[in-house]
Amino acid sequence: MKIEIINTGSELLLGATLNTHGAWIGDALFRLGLRVQRQNTVPDGEAITCALQEAMSRSDAVIVTGGIGPTSDDLSREALAKVLDLPLVEDPEALRAIQAYFTRLDRDMAEDNNKQAFKPEGCTCLPNHNGTAPGVYSPPELSPKQNCSVFLLPGPPGEMHPMFENELIPRLLEQADSLSESWSQPSIQTLRFTGIGESDFHARLNRAFSQIPHLEIGYCARPGELDLRLIGNRNSIEEAADLARSAFPKQCFSKSGQSLEERVVELLGKQGKQLSTAESCTGGRIANRITDVPGASSVFTHGFVSYSNEAKQALLGVEQGLLDQFGAVSEPVALAMAQGAREKSSADIAVAVTGIAGPDGGSADKPVGTVWLAVSTSKQNKAVHAYYPRGRENFKQLVSQKALDLVRLALEP
């Protein structure tokens, strides 16, 4: 089945916004055993029509993101109507849903939103529970060659993703089934690692992987994290997963694509333990990641952001003498922060970080990127030094990753 993506939005071509839809859709379809043949980005406006016509001429399905909002540069509906050579008609049910959306938010509906209830005649509006713009589905038989389905999806990820899952996937799979070519859902498993780089991982395991039949390997590296994607038959995947896990037992934190914070919350929950955080240089990122996980409230109650020395003293009871003698970015201060956080919150385990995120604040012996991390439990206090001279944003992410991993390692059975 040939599938093509069209992402619309001038901001994507101006460089103002990174196109994340292409990768998200590619990944989601791949999990179903389908592959994207081509992806196109076009500016808002007339160019959509031309791109849609081309894509429909060579594909079985075209997925369009964006251009179905209420404003004058939103023209995906018009483009589809033109290519199908069908008039735009109002969908009364879609209009009611848009009105209900505004009522639920207790806001007045602007006149312009009416436009969003229109669809090319014979198409289906796809409900949007997270925004005003309904999607549009055009079945294959409406297309010029009667073989190509078209999906118009909203641009905001929070609206596009659920509509993709709930409305697009079932229709696309039905179409794939009806195509004479056979397709089968491959098995896929994603293992996640932290504390090991892609090239080291590759050097250690590539030869062994290459001897496993019916296996396709993919890597995805993010700051402080490496995904290993295994595609193939069950036996091959199992063999490769076992190899990877036994080569890097401590570094493997997930066998199912779970995030590091999800794993930490799961471990805490299973053991009935409470976590507390004391953050200087990460400024709340560790707490934010923990509380991104539904149900975090049962394992995380107190977090401290002690950005200044005064805050470290007042909130965590770090002694002035330690700060004077060793400086805020030091092993003794990290340890005192972790211990203070644990005691002030009555938590079972606490993690603390203190470092220099930059761009300012570095010195010759403590350059930007320097950080001390500490974990405190009733049994032991332990500190670790790290150095991430990689820019403020990467630094915060890498330190939060390391901190969560220290908690995980302290909890792993």
Added chain:
Amino acid sequence: MKIEIINTGSELLLGATLNTHGAWIGDALFRLGLRVQRQNTVPDGEAITCALQEAMSRSDAVIVTGGIGPTSDDLSREALAKVLDLPLVEDPEALRAIQAYFTRLDRDMAEDNNKQAFKPEGCTCLPNHNGTAPGVYSPPELSPKQNCSVFLLPGPPGEMHPMFENELIPRLLEQADSLSESWSQPSIQTLRFTGIGESDFHARLNRAFSQIPHLEIGYCARPGELDLRLIGNRNSIEEAADLARSAFPKQCFSKSGQSLEERVVELLGKQGKQLSTAESCTGGRIANRITDVPGASSVFTHGFVSYSNEAKQALLGVEQGLLDQFGAVSEPVALAMAQGAREKSSADIAVAVTGIAGPDGGSADKPVGTVWLAVSTSKQNKAVHAYYPRGRENFKQLVSQKALDLVRLALEP
């Protein structure tokens, strides 16, 4: 001048790798007054030839990234030779440069690398000082319609970016100059708004905008935030920006694309004030956003994440009676949290949030999505109610946005 980008690489379509080249090139060209008309992503292999042919038929310049490496799926050179109908010939100087690169790294050169010294006859190899693969430049006169230049650039950003700057830009600008159509560097301004939806904004201003000549309008909506992008000549942009600002004076937080947290840190810094945060349902996200801004340490010293009732009492001095009588998600508790945070930290201004992020924890009178926010200064304490039934991730982002905006409005002159 019509410019098109082709990014090659199967990993971009599998979702394993985010395509950052499109945005980077779009931005780099826009700064020169040039715009990308379209961007395409194709898998490694034969598909490149077809995409190249199409793009060359409708453009003045085509920029290809990737597919010039040493492996068997690197076929951009072959694709270009095919479209130009020219043989591939070895470039002795390019071969010497590749050999020298390996010598410099003290590594043996693999046989496969020879392939990289080939180019379609009449083209120019572009030196690569950061990797083994030289780029290829095909001047307009070699193309079928004698009007389209082609650049083959390496995939790794560290190799592509310098080659783009040093080799591509001068050639592209020369071609732009030689085209009969005049081109001039357009002006661009991005204004940012919060607390106003895209459709309301559009309904209020679209008619007025449409009467301003030489103006291109673009919108980009994110949770709780709206970008208005103005492109055109200086006068038109100024007129449109004035219109937008006077229609929504309170909602406009940036005239230069600054983020909300950057604006808050800037206002605090200018006024020599300190901020403190007391977060329940956002779990550290407000503090994390503030500390994403370089220099935040001079205006933000203490942050509290009080996820439980006990933490609200212990860290912020919220009275048990208030929690019992009104519940944790209530106006009095939000006010007490803000006041407590301000007093415990000696900050000039504090913001507090308490709400129900979900998916659990809602009730009939306080459903998931309910939140109370409060701001406390020495002069006044003020609380606001909001309701964002939009899923945990959106909820956290929208509440942090509203909280930062309350701080901004309290500080705006």
